[in-house]
Amino acid sequence: MKDVMGIVYTSKDDLTLRELTSQRAVAAVPVAGRYRIIDFVISNLVNSNIRNVGIIAQKNYQSLMDHLGSGKEWDLHTRNNGLFILPPYLTRENGGEYAGILDALRANFDYLRRSTQEYAILTTSDYVMTTSLEPMIQQHIKSGADITIMYQQVTPQLTEFSASSKNNHVYMDIAEDGTVKDLEINPNAASYGNMALNVIMIKRTLLIYLVDQAISQGLHDLEADVLRPAAHSGSMKILGYEEKSYYRRVETIRGYFNLNMDLLKQGVFEEVFGKTPVYTKTRDSVPTIYRESAKVANSLIADGCVIDGTVEDSVVFRGVVVGKGAKLKNCVILQDCYIEDGVELENVIFDKAVTIRKGERLVGPKQYPIVIGKNVTL
Amino acid sequence: MKRKKCIAMLLAGGQGSRLGLLTKVMAKPAVPFGGKYRIIDFPLSNCTNSNIDTVGVLTQYRPLELNSYIGSGQTWDLDLSYGGVYVLPPYATADSSEWYKGTANAIFQNFGFIEQFDPEYVLVLSGDHIYKMDYNKMLQEHIEKGADVTIAVRPVPWEVAPSFGIMNVDGENNIIEFEEKPKQPKSNLASMGVYIFTWEIMKKYLTDDNADPNSKNDFGKNIIPNLLRDNKKLYAYAFTSYWKDVGTIASLWEANMDLLKDPPEFDLTDPRWKIYSRTPVMPPHYIAPGAEVTGSMITEGCTIKGTVKNSVLFAGVKVAEGAVVEDSVIMPGSSIEFGAIVRRAIVAENCVIGKNAYVGEAEGDIALVGHGTALPEGYRVKAGEQVDTEEITRREAAEK
Numbered sequence: 001m002k003d004v005m006g007i008v009y010t011s012k013d014d015l016t017l018r019e020l021t022s023q024r025a026v027a028a029v030p031v032a033g034r035y036r037i038i039d040f041v042i043s044n045l046v047n048s049n050i051r052n053v054g055i056i057a058q059k060n061y062q063s064l065m066d067h068l069g070s071g072k073e074w075d076l077h078t079r080n081n082g083l084f085i086l087p088p089y090l091t092r093e094n095g096g097e098y099a100g101i102l103d104a105l106r107a108n109f110d111y112l113r114r115s116t117q118e119y120a121i122l123t124t125s126d127y128v129m130t131t132s133l134e135p136m137i138q139q140h141i142k143s144g145a146d147i148t149i150m151y152q153q154v155t156p157q158l159t160e161f162s163a164s165s166k167n168n169h170v171y172m173d174i175a176e177d178g179t180v181k182d183l184e185i186n187p188n189a190a191s192y193g194n195m196a197l198n199v200i201m202i203k204r205t206l207l208i209y210l211v212d213q214a215i216s217q218g219l220h221d222l223e224a225d226v227l228r229p230a231a232h233s234g235s236m237k238i239l240g241y242e243e244k245s246y247y248r249r250v251e252t253i254r255g256y257f258n259l260n261m262d263l264l265k266q267g268v269f270e271e272v273f274g275k276t277p278v279y280t281k282t283r284d285s286v287p288t289i290y291r292e293s294a295k296v297a298n299s300l301i302a303d304g305c306v307i308d309g310t311v312e313d314s315v316v317f318r319g320v321v322v323g324k325g326a327k328l329k330n331c332v333i334l335q336d337c338y339i340e341d342g343v344e345l346e347n348v349i350f351d352k353a354v355t356i357r358k359g360e361r362l363v364g365p366k367q368y369p370i371v372i373g374k375n376v377t378l
Numbered sequence: 379m380k381r382k383k384c385i386a387m388l389l390a391g392g393q394g395s396r397l398g399l400l401t402k403v404m405a406k407p408a409v410p411f412g413g414k415y416r417i418i419d420f421p422l423s424n425c426t427n428s429n430i431d432t433v434g435v436l437t438q439y440r441p442l443e444l445n446s447y448i449g450s451g452q453t454w455d456l457d458l459s460y461g462g463v464y465v466l467p468p469y470a471t472a473d474s475s476e477w478y479k480g481t482a483n484a485i486f487q488n489f490g491f492i493e494q495f496d497p498e499y500v501l502v503l504s505g506d507h508i509y510k511m512d513y514n515k516m517l518q519e520h521i522e523k524g525a526d527v528t529i530a531v532r533p534v535p536w537e538v539a540p541s542f543g544i545m546n547v548d549g550e551n552n553i554i555e556f557e558e559k560p561k562q563p564k565s566n567l568a569s570m571g572v573y574i575f576t577w578e579i580m581k582k583y584l585t586d587d588n589a590d591p592n593s594k595n596d597f598g599k600n601i602i603p604n605l606l607r608d609n610k611k612l613y614a615y616a617f618t619s620y621w622k623d624v625g626t627i628a629s630l631w632e633a634n635m636d637l638l639k640d641p642p643e644f645d646l647t648d649p650r651w652k653i654y655s656r657t658p659v660m661p662p663h664y665i666a667p668g669a670e671v672t673g674s675m676i677t678e679g680c681t682i683k684g685t686v687k688n689s690v691l692f693a694g695v696k697v698a699e700g701a702v703v704e705d706s707v708i709m710p711g712s713s714i715e716f717g718a719i720v721r722r723a724i725v726a727e728n729c730v731i732g733k734n735a736y737v738g739e740a741e742g743d744i745a746l747v748g749h750g751t752a753l754p755e756g757y758r759v760k761a762g763e764q765v766d767t768e769e770i771t772r773r774e775a776a777e778k
Binding site for chain 1: 412413414452638640646647652653654655657659660661662663664665666667668669670671672673674675676677678686690691
């Protein structure tokens with residue numbers, strides 16, 4: 001789809017992920033052993049042949065820049081189009097963060113105007129899903145809709161990871177012909193059974209027009225100020241597109257933990273990694289080495305680790321050392337952690353490069369895993 | 379353009395016939411090694427780490443795999459606008475078209491390439507050894523000693539010396555004699571196939587050699603003896619770290635096993651001397667409940683449900699429940715099905731070892747299953763045997 005551009009909005013509201021986002025954007029949070037959340041979003045765009053991808057960055061975008069680089073891992077380092085990282089720049093109106101996606105798009109009007117594609121796909125970068133966007137693109141073009149909103153029917157699994165958070169949760173009333181009749185934003189109890197997945201398709205010129213209109217009227221919220229009034233009045237044709245792939249938004253520590261655990265299930269793993277490749281920055285790690293007393297069951301282990309202990313029901317990122325006699329159960333251990341001999345860990349999330357000394361024991365409650373921040377030595 | 383001080387020419391054209399079925403579909407330098415590498419990653423990474431940024435890779439035999447693997451050279455940071463990695467196959471000219479006749483001839487045919495960079499020195503490498511070497515140190519010695527040619531040598535055990543090209547040196551490491559596979563070696567310094575030539579000398583000797591119709595156009599057989607005859611200064615650069623020729627099934631298997639020792643005989647983890655490789659994009663590997671993995675190397679995309687002991691598994695390998703892999707090397711994309719037992723074996727890329735099949739034995743020579751073979755259920759490959767799809771068909775036909 002040469003005629004579609006992708007715009008990825010990285011949000012700034014990271015509070016619910018606590019330590020994990022104290023030094024990085026949600027989009028840059030490591031997940032599934034070797035990825036960052038944004039890898040899934042960008043891979044979906046690239047695998048749908050979208051060649052112009054703009055990343056709207058806000059606060060804490062250093063680790064995102066570092067991760068994305070020139071975009072070569074996603075084959076986005078091309079002469080034309082490619083990857084554009086759009087950092088916030090300070091102006092009188094702009095203090096380095098945006099009031100919402102409309103604000104962010106307004107600040108990057110030049111990029112939007114300069115792009116040549118007819119259509120744009122707008123997406124957030126706070127979810128894990130592997131899918132092709134081509135069916136949605138086809139539906140959008142064929143139906144002649146002004147705006148197409150991706151949604152999924154609400155199931156307990158879809159929302160269980162984010163129950164306590166109410167950040168941009170949009171539920172939609174969708175008529176039988178697919179028309180979106182109403183949008184409900186952050187309700188305490190949703191009246192509609194369709195949750196928007198924060199992926200929207202629209203003509204680029206219409207998007208420019210809508211953004212300009214809204215901002216000039218002092219409006220900042222895409223869903224509440226633009227989409228809802230249009231759905232009510234019927235001034236634009238807004239259709240829903242039902243996406244059935246595995247989708248989990250990462251909003252809370254528990255949700256983050258459960259998502260990693262979920263990937264240990266064969267069916268979920270296949271849904272996320274079995275369809276199309278998910279690209280990420282490579283690190284030239286060596287293969288993982290298992291020593292004589294290693295005992296591993298039901299775990300995902302990335303490259304560059306040295307395992308000499310017991311690891312069960314866990315996700316272990318690149319370059320982690322698990323010493324002799326150490327026992328890990330239900331853990332998410334990020335890159336370069338060092339777990340010395342005899343350590344016992346259960347229901348624990350370690351951010352990057354945590355070291356835990358010989359013989360220590362750390363057991364968190366199952367429902368509320370303990371998080372240890374980056375570079376800490378216990 | 380700025381003159382390059384030293385450029386490398388990597389001889390990657392050989393078939394490597396001693397690797398049997400492993401090199402049936404690819405050249406030796408493209409053979410996988412160590413879980414996520416190919417043999418050529420070692421000389422290429424050594425170049426990058428030694429600040430040698432211009433490398434010509436001379437290909438001839440089965441170049442497809444190698445060409446696509448090298449690509450733009452980005453993996454080794456060799457995608458440069460001036461310099462970088464170039465694949466150099468034989469080519470036709472207005473009045474001749476020739477294959478590379480020998481190692482020296484291959485380089486002679488690419489003088490045009492070398493001259494573009496106007497180098498002072500040319501480093502000649504081969505694509506069949508596993509080692510980490512700072513070529514820059516060797517170049518420094520070459521310059522300091524004022525040598526015309528410097529040859530890297532490594533002491534080998536005396537009992538295997540007769541199978542190498544042996545350098546006899548004087549007290550100052552000047553080479554006084556070269557003997558190809560001597561029955562009674564006078565020294566145990568084996569040539570590593572790594573040479574540094576002062577470009578002017580290389581130009582003269584390779585040109586003369588090309589004009590000699592009786593020459594085999596080989597560095598060992600012709601060029602070095604000619605240099606010695608003319609009393610040129612040939613210096614032996616001693617290298618004592620890990621260096622392994624992986625030209626045979628047994629030595630390739632052994633070199634893989636060397637990685638599994640604790641501490642390993644050959645360490646790939648040195649952050650200051652990384653070995654770069656072009657890796658497929660795959661998720662972390664999954665170890666299922668009930669699996670047993672010890673003393674092994676496992677990489678991305680693998681799914682292990684059975685038992686893996688003392689083995690090296692490449693990307694995307696699947697080991698089913700009840701399957702056993704022991705003392706073996708399983709190359710990318712291969713699958714070991716339920717109940718199959720693989721021992722002391724090399725299984726090449728994209729094979730399927732059928733249910734309850736046996737490959738190799740607990741003792742004896744290394745068994746080999748060739749590229750893309752689907753081994754039928756219950757099939758047996760004995761120690762030291764090599765099979766591929768053709769061989770299986772032949773055997774089945776013979777039985778009928």
